[in-house]
Amino acid sequence: MEQPPGYVDSRFPNHVCKLKKSLYSLKQAPRAWFHRFSSFMLRLGFLCSRADTSLFVLIRSSSIIYLLLYVDDIVVTGNDDALLRDFIQRLHREFATKDLGPLSYFLGLEVSSSATGLFLSQAKYAHDILARAQLLDSKPYLTITRLDLAYAVNSVSQYMQSPTVDHFQAVKRILCNVKGTLHYGLSFSHSPPTSILAYSNVDWAGYPDTHCSTSGYAIFLGENLVSWSAKKQPTVSHSSCEFEYRALALMASEVTWLSHLLRDLKVSLNHRPLLLCDNKSAIFLALNLVSHKRAKHIDLDYHIVRDLAASGAIQPQYVPSHLQ
Structure with a gap:
């Protein structure tokens, strides 16, 4: 790492620093953080999914815990409350974490739980898109919960590098549809x-x-x-x-x-x-x-x-x- 401003050694101004551990914002930091977190999870007996390396699974007899990691955001669930509480306590002791309670919002997804199942929507994210001035810079993230938008968004996304007025008008029509359907989302039932x-x-x-x-x-x-x-x-x-x-x-x-x-x-x-x-x-x-x-x-x-x-x-x- 280059010597930080204000701390440059006048005798060796062209020297660089050899780091003893990873620092935030370095390109190696995400890899180092994941290695640190996954090592802790593996010590506890979790298995890392081969299909998705951010998913960890712990199985104890008939009890099971799922943990999903995205950078430093964590979603954890399981079918054994006692085992889940014990794991969360260990997580608190190992890392500086904050328990936000039952899942209601994660990475732009709004989660509503009921007796019949779950409902996922992105009303807040859709509001943010509508309020944004540079509409063509928006990512097609809303299609995560909006199957009805997938084809139209895929079509206009082909021209993001050199859009024309016609493409901008097409995007405006999509956003008009979004504005009138902010309550749309995905429903998941408890069916096996x-x-x-x-x-x-x-x-x-x-x-x-x-x-x-x-x-x-x-x-x-x-x-x-x-x-x-x-x-x-x-x-x-x-x-x-x-x-x-x-x-x-x-x-x-x-x-x-x-x-x-x-x-x-x-x-x-x-x-x-x-x-x-x-x-x-x-x-x-x-x-x-x-x-x-x-x-x-x-x-x-x-x-x-x-x-x-x-x-x-x-x-x-x-x-x-x-x-x-």
């Missing part, structure tokens, strides 16, 4: 997570300037929607089979990650994940280890859906468009 059900669909050649397609999927855990996406495909597809197959592969990757996360959370499913697509050719390509001239050019990484289907990890299945 017995299975994963995933739907995929594609807007073929929806971008008139590039003719690229947009992949979309929605993934349900039991009755609850837990993951979704609207993303522009990187290349132009030659057929409906190809762009649906690419969308299926993108969804299969997300389902695989979600399955690994549930395994780390010790949540078991009664059935293997079911992936639904409205294109029979894409389903046939996923379930059969065959190759033909119209699919030879598809990149190998998209064949992950075929490998997962062959191993029994997922089950691709056709569904008519009107049932999606």
